[in-house]
Amino acid sequence: MKKKIQVIIKNNNFKQIKKGKVISVFTGYAFNYLIPNGIAEVATKNQIKHYKMFSEIARKEQEANSIATQKIKNSIEQISKITIYKKIGDKNLIFGSIKEKDIINWINEYCDVKIEKKQIQIENISNVNINLFKINIKQNITVTVRLCIIPYNI
Known part of the structure; x- marks a missing residue:
């Protein structure tokens, strides 16, 4: 059994780590605390791809908002x-x-x-x-x- 496992953080209020960040934690910590409390989920290729897609969409929206704000200014x-x-x-x-x-x-x-x-x-x-x-x-x-x-x- 592996000692560490890759998990994806699901919300922004966990130790100042951004949502969608992949971290490596001990298996017991992941399965006994992070996953049952909804803080993280097991990182699979599809899940990582999913979070990257949404972070890219959020980045583009933020960029569009800053451009619109600059035009108004x-x-x-x-x-x-x-x-x-x-x-x-x-x-x-x-x-x-x-x-x-x-x-x-x-x-x-x-x-x-x-x-x-x-x-x-x-x-x-x-x-x-x-x-x-x-x-x-x-x-x-x-x-x-x-x-x-x-x-x-x-």
């Missing part, structure tokens, strides 16, 4: 400023305030990029001024954009 960085026209009252205060919805509408109209309300970090803006706000594209990727409010009176 580049198109938003092309915006030099966003201009919104608002009616003003006394002391250069605008009626209402600038909300995420106003910015989303502007970006959808002029850039053809879909962003969500929760991606925009904007402070309460209630006067005519040039302001900065941030758009979180992904967790680590943030773009800062200028917002110009132009007054008009009817």
Whole structure:
């Protein structure tokens, strides 16, 4: 009987070993702990091929997501400023305030990029001024954009 056996890890939370990794462990450890608890399974040629195929698909999806994120980032960085026209009252205060919805509408109209309300970090803006706000594209990727409010009176 062999002292060691090849097993494939089935989940990511086992000793910081990635899912699909083939490791060599003692037979008793494999059959008494890893396999009954669903942490690993015996490594056969077909199982190894199966996990490699799925890891390749996951890698391609991750690559496609990073390319799409980079395209969105580049198109938003092309915006030099966003201009919104608002009616003003006394002391250069605008009626209402600038909300995420106003910015989303502007970006959808002029850039053809879909962003969500929760991606925009904007402070309460209630006067005519040039302001900065941030758009979180992904967790680590943030773009800062200028917002110009132009007054008009009817």
